[in-house]
Amino acid sequence: MGVGAIGSVIAALLQTAGQNELVLCTRRPLPHLDVETPEGNVRVSYTNLTSPSVAQVVDWVIVATKTYDAPGAGAWIKRLAEQGAPVAVIQNGVEHRERFAVYVPEDRIVPVIIDCPAERRAPGSVHQRGTAELFIPADAQGRAFAGLFHGSAAQITLTDDFLSAAWRKLCINSAGSISALLGKPAGVFREEAIGKVTLEVVRECAEVGRAVGAILDEDLPEKVLTQYRNYPVDSVNSLLADRLARRPMETDARIGAIVRFGRECNVPTPRNSLLLSLLEAL
Template sequence: MISEALPSRLRVAVVGVGGVGGYFGGRLAQAGHEVTFVARGATLAALQTQGLRVFSALGDFTVQPARATDDPGHVGEVDAVLVAVKAGQIPHVAHTLNPLLGPGTAVLPMQNGVEAADQLAAALGEAFVLGGLCRIISAIEAPGVIRHSGGHPSVTFGEFSGQRSDRVQRLQQAFEAAGVTVDLPTDIRVAIWEKALFVSSLGAVAAVARATIGELRALPETRALIERAMQEVATVAHARGVPLPGNAVAAALAFVDALPAAGTTSLQRDIEAGRPSELDAQLGAIVRLGREAGVPTPVYDFAWRCLLPQERRAQPLSG
């Protein structure tokens, strides 16, 4: 399913036009690639009438007109699909992506968590799916309007086989030409779990404590809790055959120390606002995978159970 030569101008479908899909899809469109945004509701209407607007310290821009539809069947086969919906939406979205797939299509998940690629592969077939993640601080300011507020935007992806395939190299070239930093790790599984170790552990403690990153890392009790949560993820990863480096926890803690003190996590913000969150993808997944591997995850289990009632209350809002 890997093409020998993808065209220099890629056909790309972006599924989910929030802070991630809007920014990275917008940059690819700005660079001259044929990008179609798959959206719905107010976002779709805004894209079709005013285009996509992105505000960023790296340069504001507008994609106008923006190709946009609510039906992947209207797009046809593409070279790459950027799946940028929230992690909990992937099982519902995955089966709608078949019309986008051709012999060499690369499906690139960009979510937090460790299960996105497996869920997409189960629905679409392993040959189509890359492992992937992104790093950016961005959000929807209004329908069709994205605000990039921090962090240098980057994407990390690769074949699970480790092969530096043609489709991976073409995506690398496309992103880099659009001003996005690209990392092609030797083992994409390690990169995915390293990000989960950092993001979900900090998110778990922050969402329960309702405190800023600066408060959490300065208080010995909560700092120790973050470190214990990170160690749980590392232990689950190793039990599942993912060779995280020995300094993974120390490196993640150092990254926490470098974050703005007033910052909060996306999981914390969603739960505090009563919005559907990535609780299941970020915390529930570690609990489930730990049970499967026979690894106890007491910090994750406690945080997941404490936050579950609020998540259940928020779910009707997603309909």
């Protein structure tokens, strides 16, 4: 469920793995799904449902909506996971379990972080521009979820320290909020002054992450800045893409989380608080 950029990439991977039968849950009918992957084009075969009221139970529920669409996803989860199916939540942020605990017991939620540049070109057409890397907790359910991708091109890391993996990704995403606020793609990070601000924003995020127990490299802010400076100058992160398309942005799950956890742990987050206020005002 959530057959956008990431959901479509996941569907294509599950299909190439070979042993999976797919049910794609969408808000509007999806007559076909084609994913251009680094390994070639995949036309996905599936059953399409467009209303939770007709959903039947499944073995696994996989959610790849935007974080702010959790309530809509929850309506599907209630039907699909009625008989105890585990629910993999593939989203950014650090609150995968908290976000879905109202719809399914927390011990059935498998949080997943994905690194994969992908975008929807049109309904039913998705471009996956690079390898999909999934970070999954190395417990029994996480291993079972990883097993669904066996034989596909997915790069999977089973980790005993999912918390650190999620905060590391949040540190990368925290920088993206600067270009979303400016309305400018990645080239803006090459400017000296923006580079300085980026280091400060990511440093704050890393300090909050460490306060909640994540283990993060000391030089992570510098690495994040280098990563953004190495992107093509016209590269658009997903927060900026949402802003440009006049969609809601995942500000709460990203910058909001940094500010919230910072407040709880008494770690000051003045720069992220300012970014949050300004982006929310937009």
